[in-house]
Amino acid sequence: MGQSSAVRRLPAVDRGTGEIVQLELLDRESFQQGEVRERPVLPGVRYDWQPYAGRHVNVAKSLMRKVWHKDSGYRQNDRDIFGFYVAHSPERAEPLRMTFKEIAQTLGIRPDTVARSVGRLHAGGLLLEAEKVGRMKFYRINPRAAFDGSASDQTRAVRDARYPVVPAPKAPPGPRKKEAV
Incomplete structure (x- = not known):
């Protein structure tokens, strides 16, 4: 049977700082040597680019x-x-x-x-x-x-959620103003 390896799962995004954690699946040294070794976690990269930091939609x-x-x-x-x-x-x-x-x-x-x-x-x-x-x-x-x-x-x-439509439908009529007598 195949060898089992322990997989260490890390979060992909640090929600507190807004950083995406870079993942490296195969670094060149371990690929060339055919061995798996503990790799340091690379520093995160911000996804909220300056100068307009914040969430994205x-x-x-x-x-x-x-x-x-x-x-x-x-x-x-x-x-x-x-x-x-x-x-x-x-x-x-x-x-x-x-x-x-x-x-x-x-x-x-x-x-x-x-x-x-x-x-x-x-x-x-x-x-x-x-x-x-x-x-x-x-x-x-x-x-x-x-x-x-x-x-x-x-x-x-x-x-x-219903599907949005284009072209815009007509909005329902609002309340009618009372006519002066």
């Missing part, structure tokens, strides 16, 4: 190309709002807990513009309603469009 490029196309049905404000959600959402499938007013102040636009864009993005499945507190709704990014987390977390997150 997995984005569906083919979907984003469709959304950013001039014939997508999504407007520039919609794309800005979606980009805001991608950049500001917490990890995994957590909702962005910011009001439309807070988002509007950050982007320098009106809260009703944010509300209309979120409505179109929700109708198209790019944003999903995640929770409701009173009358306030909080949305999360559809994990089929973009995800901040591990591949296994994303696999679990997409189980209940």
Whole structure:
């Protein structure tokens, strides 16, 4: 029978420092000599390149190309709002807990513009309603469009996520204003 060898498993990513651990399967000396010996662990390499350190998001490029196309049905404000959600959402499938007013102040636009864009993005499945507190709704990014987390977390997150659509569907009509008598 074959020889059994003890395999020492090391984490591939140091989540505390944001470093990827370099793995060396066969170094030249042990390959040439035909022996296996204890190898030192190489220093980690940062995956959050400077000067913009931080987490990175997995984005569906083919979907984003469709959304950013001039014939997508999504407007520039919609794309800005979606980009805001991608950049500001917490990890995994957590909702962005910011009001439309807070988002509007950050982007320098009106809260009703944010509300209309979120409505179109929700109708198209790019944003999903995640929770409701009173009358306030909080949305999360559809994990089929973009995800901040591990591949296994994303696999679990997409189980209940619908497929985003392009071109943008029409947002449901809002409440009608009362006519003056």
